[in-house]
Amino acid sequence: IGPRPRILVTRRLPATIEARMATLFETDVNEADVPLTGDDLVEGLAEKDVLVSSITDRIDAELIARLPKAVRLIAQFGNGVDNIDIEAAWAAGLTVTNTPSVLTEDTADMAMALMLALPRRLIEGSQVLARGGGYWAGWSPTSMLGMRLRGKALGIVGMGRIGTAVAQRAKAFGLSIHYFSRSRRSAQVEEPLGATYWPSLDAMLEAVDIVSLHTPLTRETQRLLSAERLARMKAGSFLVNVSRPELIDEPALVGQIESGRLMGAALDVFEYRDGVNPRLLALADANRVIMTAHMASATLEARVEMGEAVIVNIRTFMDGHQPPHLVLPEGGAGIVRRA
Ligand code: 8YV
Structure with a gap:
């Protein structure tokens, strides 16, 4: 058994998920109810292996270039990944996953x-x-x-x-x-x-x-x-x-x-x-x-299952296997510049 994966979680997740993450990983959670800035992300990811991101994190090419080298996986808590420059992430050697199906x-x-x-x-x-x-x-x-x-x-x-x-x-x-x-x-x-x-x-x-x-x-x-x-x-x-x-x-x-x-x-x-x-x-x-307030997938059940999917993605990846929910840089996926 190797060292526990070190993860940064950018938004609060359901309590059961945070608790499970804490038993499996060296877990840092942003406990503020606001997204982290780019500088916070870079700083918070020092000596981390995994970024657990959400739609409110803007992970563009410029941020990806600044990420500490230990970071190897962006595990998005969510289905849509338009906040992430998928091509830049893969070009920088990062793997990206998401949580489809459960929502x-x-x-x-x-x-x-x-x-x-x-x-x-x-x-x-x-x-x-x-x-x-x-x-x-x-x-x-x-x-x-x-x-x-x-x-x-x-x-x-x-x-x-x-x-x-x-x-x-x-x-x-x-x-x-x-x-x-x-x-x-x-x-x-x-x-x-x-x-x-x-x-x-x-x-x-x-x-x-x-x-x-x-x-x-x-x-x-x-x-x-x-x-x-x-x-x-x-x-x-x-x-x-x-x-x-x-x-x-x-x-x-x-x-x-x-x-x-x-x-x-x-x-x-x-x-x-x-x-x-x-x-x-x-x-x-x-x-x-x-x-309505961006709540189409906002059931406790979906959020818990999304958290479980994030955990599975992290564990398989850190064990050296292909995670189940890879997001590949194909089909035009890539960050959209918000005006
Ligand atoms: C979430 C969503 O609220 O998964 C998506 O694409 O829009 C919603 O399920 C949000 O993305 C969580 O990061």
Whole structure:
């Protein structure tokens, strides 16, 4: 048995995971409830073997060049790795892992919850009572009318694990399934879903009533929903995003909703620079937009399983084997420069 791996964990993890890490590794955890700065990271990684990172750590080429030489593994606590320059990491001899699969179902549940909440006016309906202190004008045949989901067409952008899990749920709600993906899925995936593959994203956007984003953020997918593409979405349709805000031209989305052309958007992720776009907040206030706080995978169960996956990745790697969840520098993966 060699020396215990020395790890730096950049964010607090569930207590059971931190406790298990402490028994297995020489563990340092950033106990502050804010991300570490680049300098903190470099300093905190002195004589460490492993960086346990999260989406809030910006690990770009410049930081990678400054990392102490003992660091050999970046074990991301999360599925998306757009905060890491994967190519620069591998070029510097680092291995990168992530925690896919364990958050698939919970993330798909949240996409479905948002997909129901917007057209059925769920938040607004709750606020009517809460804001009225328990009183409201009462039921009428025309109060709180929304849009029926059953029978509508859902366009999924990115038919990977999460996109497929969303399609399964949506099918049960009576939606027809359409998808655009880098590559067409097999008949085994398509047939049970009755899914229609669209080789052109533009064409799919023109045809569906709801668009839901399930593609990772890469250089290729940044602003995939450009102003021009958002303008192609059907009048009265709406957008769901539980992936990354940078997939969308957000000001253009806001414009499309303000003008009344789009019904709205249900966003678990949004641009955040000293706060959110006030126009987006105003739309949320007017119940045209629903915003939740990047919580699509935020169940205790998923967080614990993500922690367990991080532990397995670290142990296999430090034992000299290939970790189960390698993130390779292919398929355009690489850091996206946030404006
Ligand atoms: C996490 C996520 O909240 O895994 C992802 O890609 O966006 C979420 O599950 C976050 O990334 C944890 O680092």
